[in-house]
Amino acid sequence: MAGEVVPKLSTLLKCFLTSKQLKQLHGLILVHGLNHLEGLVIRHLITSPSDYNQGIAHYLRLILRHSKQPDVASSNSVIRYFCDHGGFQEAFAQYVELQRSGLLPSTFAVASALKACARLGNGNGGIMIHGQVHSHGFCGDVYVETALLGLYKSVNDMETAKKVFDEMSERNVVSWNSMIDGYIRSGNLSIAEEFFSGMPNKDVVSWNSMISGYSRTRDMEKALRLFQEMPERNPTSWNVMLSGYVESDKIDLARNFYNSMPQRNTISCITMIGGYSKCGDIKSAREVFNCMSQKDQLLYNAMITCYSKNSRPKEALQLFDKMLQLKSNIQPDKMTLATVISACSQLGDFTFGSWIHDIYMKQISITMDDHLRTSLIDLYSKHGSIDKALKLFHELHKKDIISYTAMILGCGNNGKEHIAIQLFDEMMESKIRPNLVTFSGILTALSHIGKVEESYKCFNSMKRYGLVPTPDHYSLMVEILGRVGRLEEAHNLIKGMQMEPHSGVWGALLLGCSMHDNVELGEIAAKHCFELESDSSGYGSLLANIYAGVGRWEDAKRLRKRVHEKGSIKVPGSSWMNHLQE
DNA sequence: CACCCGTTTA
Numbered sequence: 357m358a359g360e361v362v363p364k365l366s367t368l369l370k371c372f373l374t375s376k377q378l379k380q381l382h383g384l385i386l387v388h389g390l391n392h393l394e395g396l397v398i399r400h401l402i403t404s405p406s407d408y409n410q411g412i413a414h415y416l417r418l419i420l421r422h423s424k425q426p427d428v429a430s431s432n433s434v435i436r437y438f439c440d441h442g443g444f445q446e447a448f449a450q451y452v453e454l455q456r457s458g459l460l461p462s463t464f465a466v467a468s469a470l471k472a473c474a475r476l477g478n479g480n481g482g483i484m485i486h487g488q489v490h491s492h493g494f495c496g497d498v499y500v501e502t503a504l505l506g507l508y509k510s511v512n513d514m515e516t517a518k519k520v521f522d523e524m525s526e527r528n529v530v531s532w533n534s535m536i537d538g539y540i541r542s543g544n545l546s547i548a549e550e551f552f553s554g555m556p557n558k559d560v561v562s563w564n565s566m567i568s569g570y571s572r573t574r575d576m577e578k579a580l581r582l583f584q585e586m587p588e589r590n591p592t593s594w595n596v597m598l599s600g601y602v603e604s605d606k607i608d609l610a611r612n613f614y615n616s617m618p619q620r621n622t623i624s625c626i627t628m629i630g631g632y633s634k635c636g637d638i639k640s641a642r643e644v645f646n647c648m649s650q651k652d653q654l655l656y657n658a659m660i661t662c663y664s665k666n667s668r669p670k671e672a673l674q675l676f677d678k679m680l681q682l683k684s685n686i687q688p689d690k691m692t693l694a695t696v697i698s699a700c701s702q703l704g705d706f707t708f709g710s711w712i713h714d715i716y717m718k719q720i721s722i723t724m725d726d727h728l729r730t731s732l733i734d735l736y737s738k739h740g741s742i743d744k745a746l747k748l749f750h751e752l753h754k755k756d757i758i759s760y761t762a763m764i765l766g767c768g769n770n771g772k773e774h775i776a777i778q779l780f781d782e783m784m785e786s787k788i789r790p791n792l793v794t795f796s797g798i799l800t801a802l803s804h805i806g807k808v809e810e811s812y813k814c815f816n817s818m819k820r821y822g823l824v825p826t827p828d829h830y831s832l833m834v835e836i837l838g839r840v841g842r843l844e845e846a847h848n849l850i851k852g853m854q855m856e857p858h859s860g861v862w863g864a865l866l867l868g869c870s871m872h873d874n875v876e877l878g879e880i881a882a883k884h885c886f887e888l889e890s891d892s893s894g895y896g897s898l899l900a901n902i903y904a905g906v907g908r909w910e911d912a913k914r915l916r917k918r919v920h921e922k923g924s925i926k927v928p929g930s931s932w933m934n935h936l937q938e
Numbered sequence: 939c940a941c942c943c944g945t946t947t948a
Contacts, residue, residue, distance in 0.1 A: 467939060474939095502939040509940095533940040540941095564941040571942095595942040626943040657944045691945035698946065730946040761947040796948045828948070 365393060379415065391424045398430045408441035410721065417450060426457055432465040439468035447472035448481055455488070463497045470503035474510035482507040498524070502531045509538035533561045540569035560590050567593065571600025576609075595623050602631035622648070626658040633662035638671075653679075653686050661695045669699035673708075690725055693717065697731040706739040726752050730759040737766025746775075755786075761794045768801030776801035777810075792823055799832040803839070811836045827853075831860040838868015843877050859888035863895060870898045873905040893919045 368381070378401065385393050398419060401412060416434050420427070431454045438447035451469035454461055461469070466489060473482035486507070489500060501524050508517035517538055521531060532555040539548035552558070552566050563586040570579035579600050583593060594617045601610035610631050617624060625648050632641035645651075645659045656679045663672035676696050679686055688696070693712055700709030713732055717724070729748045736745040749755075749763045760783045767776035780798045783790065790798075795818055802811045815833055818825055825833075830853055837846035846865050850857050862884040869878030878899055885895040896919040903912035 471939065499939055504939095506939060528939080530939045535940095537940060559940090561941045566941095568941065590941090592942045597942095599942060621943095623943045630943075654944055659944095661944065689945090694945045725945090727946045732946095734947065756946085758946050763947090765947065791947085793948050800948085826948095 365396060382419065394419055394423050395427050395430050398427075398434060402433060402437040408437075408443065413438060413443050413446045417446065417453075420450070421453070426459060428454075428459045428462075431459065432462040435461070435465040436468045439472050444472035444475045448476065448478065451485070460492065463500050466492075467497075467499045467503040470500070470507050474503070474507045477511065479507070479511040479513075482511070496525050498526045498528055498531070502528065502534060505531060506534050509534055509541075512542060514538050514542050514544070529555070529557055529559050529562070533559070533565060536562060536565045536569075540565060540572065545569050545573060560586070560588055560593065564590075564592050564596050567600070568596045571596060571603060574600075574604040576600055576604055576606070591619060591621050591624075594618070595621075595627060598624055599627045602627055602634070605635070607631050607635050607637070622650075622652055622655055626654060629655075629658045629662055633658075633665055636666055638662060638666050638668060651684075651686075653689060653692070656686060657689075657691050657695065660692065660699075664695050664699045664702070667702065669702040669705075672696065672699035673703070673705075687720060688722075690722055690728055693722060694727045694731045697728070697735055701731070701735045701738050704738065706735065709735040710739075724751075726754060726756075726759065730762055733759065733766060734762045737762065737770060740770060742766060742770040742772055746772075755783075755788075757783075757788050757791060757794065760788060761791070761797055764794065764801065765797035768797055768804060771804075773801040773805045789821055790823075791821075792826060792829070795823065795825070796828055796832065799829060799836070803832055803836045806836070806840060808836055808840055808842070824854075827855065827858045827861050830857060831864045834861055834864040835867065838865055839871065841868070841872045843868050843872060843874050847877055847880070857884070859885050859895075862888065866895055866898050870901050870905070873902055875902055875906055875908070878902040 365381075378397065382394070382397055385391070385397065398416060401416060416437075420431055420434060431450065435447050435450050435454070438444070438450060447468055451461065451465060451472070454465070466485060469485055470482055473479070473485065482504075486504060489495060489504065495501065501520060505517050505520045505524075508514070508520060517535065521527070521535055524531060532551060536548045536551045536555075539545070539551065548566065548569055552562060555562065563582060567579045567582050567586075570576070570582065579597060583589070583597050586593065594613075598610055598613055598617070601607075601613055610628065614620065614624060614628050625644055628644045629641045632638070632644065641659065641662045645655065648655055656675065660672050660675050660679070663669070663675060673696065676688070676692065676699075679688065679692070693716075697709050697712055700706070700712070709732075713735075717728075722728075729752055733745045733748050736742070736748065745763065745766050749759065752759055760779060764776045764779050764783075767773065767779065776798060780790075780794070780801075783794075795814065798814055799811055802814065811833060815825065815829065818829070830849065833849060834846045837843070837849065843865065846868060850861055850865065853861075862881045866878055866881035866885060869875075869881060882895055882899040886892045889895065896915055900912045900915040900919065903909070903915065
């Protein structure tokens with residue numbers, strides 16, 4: 357029977373089969389006891405042009421795990437297939453399984469597993485494989501050794517990478533390029549230069565890496581010189597230059613360069629969108645987006661992020677909607693959803709945000725990761741579901757500055773100030789550097805519980821982290837001082853500011869004055885608020901309250917009338933301004 | 939086996 361089936365099966369497998377059809381076919385193979393044909397099915401799966409996805413990965417692992425005769429060749433090819441298609445977790449897991457069943461991996465499988473570890477940041481897994489490399493006698497294989505070098509480079513251990521490099525019996529251009537990339541990423545541009553000039557044969561990647569090194573240090577003159585000198589360019593060369601201009605905030609130069617490019621791919625387009633997003637030019641970003649005829653998921657992600665980052669959550673959600681409506685079968689991924697959840701938080705659309713968490717993620721089988729958790733922490737915090745947010749926070753695999761900050765803010769705004777302080781201390785102990793947003797969060801928490809001296813300590817410590825307090829931080833300090841009635845001190849703090857205070861700073865002082873019926877400083881604060889803000893009705897009411905509080909009913913009445921009539925108070929021509937300017 | 943893009947916090 358097998359004699360007949362094999363040619364038929366081979367013919368069949370040459371056709372395009374959906375993964376569902378393949379599963380049915382595989383079922384038939386098992387039913388007829390033709391287990392030796394499983395290898396054929398696997399080979400078809402990993403060479404078929406259809407996209408790699410979790411389903412196929414899962415299915416392949418299932419076949420390998422349950423096949424009667426262990427098939428080393430298939431296992432090895434599958435590891436390589438996973439790795440080449442970004443399934444690093446699966447590649448590593450499959451390698452471990454192969455190892456466990458006592459089979460000998462091929463050099464390609466070892467190299468792939470090492471690459472997978474490098475990409476996953478799984479240093480320990482990689483080091484484990486390194487040990488096995490010795491016992492299997494794979495040392496001397498340039499692919500394996502270069503992958504090993506890549507592993508140490510990816511965990512920022514250039515010392516060991518260099519050791520591997522020095523001990524290699526044979527080096528190829530990739531080994532050299534990997535070293536150059538490693539030194540550039542660790543900020544050792546001069547060592548990278550040495551390797552670059554010392555290597556026997558440079559290829560386009562070597563040149564591109566060096567250009568990206570100069571781009572990173574904002575040295576666009578050197579980058580351009582190298583770009584002009586290089587013997588041949590590929591699309592990456594152009595894109596590296598482009599991202600250099602964007603990174604150094606030279607958006608006009610970037611645009612010129614973009615226009616002069618011989619060909620533009622999705623990456624060029626995403627880079628431009630990112631550049632425009634950074635300088636708030638949403639319109640130009642959208643134009644670039646629209647120009648691209650073939651839009652993929654990454655492009656959508658970039659544009660949705662642009663909207664979200666620039667406080668346009670409505671547009672972000674609209675574009676997300678459009679992305680889903682398309683017939684072109686673009687699936688959102690973790691990154692899309694993290695951004696969309698952030699847009700929901702900004703809008704206060706808790707219903708949609710939690711629907712994504714509770715239902716949609718399961719529907720499209722997207723698993724939770726730390727980025728998603730962080731955006732959900734923010735969503736739940738803003739909705740007041742602080743316990744849910746805390747639960748997510750404790751489920752994080754790696755707490756970073758963003759997640760700590762989101763949680764500190766959430767606690768500070770939901771009556772859990774002491775947890776906020778605790779988290780802040782915990783964060784400092786784990787040597788995570790706070791940023792400006794973190795300080796906004798912790799100062800908010802301290803403000804709510806009236807901790808003046810702690811706030812000062814906190815505020816003054818910003819310098820130590822190379823942070824310059826923004827007007828928002830001054831606002832918080834003024835609010836804290838104002839709350840306890842230290843208004844003169846708050847005023848002095850504002851006067852000592854190195855930058856122009858915005859209306860929020862004076863507004864905080866005005867609020868403090870209204871709580872303590874301080875007319876004198878209240879008028880000064882109000883005056884600044886009216887100058888800085890076109891809609892001053894809120895400030896006007898506050899000042900009116902102060903007048904009323906000290907019994908100046910006429911002034912209060914007159915001011916309230918103006919607020920009521922105009923909704924805003926123009927500085928010149930106000931009858932009571934004369935009084936203020938005395 | 940190497941180079942370029944997109945994820946989360948006020």
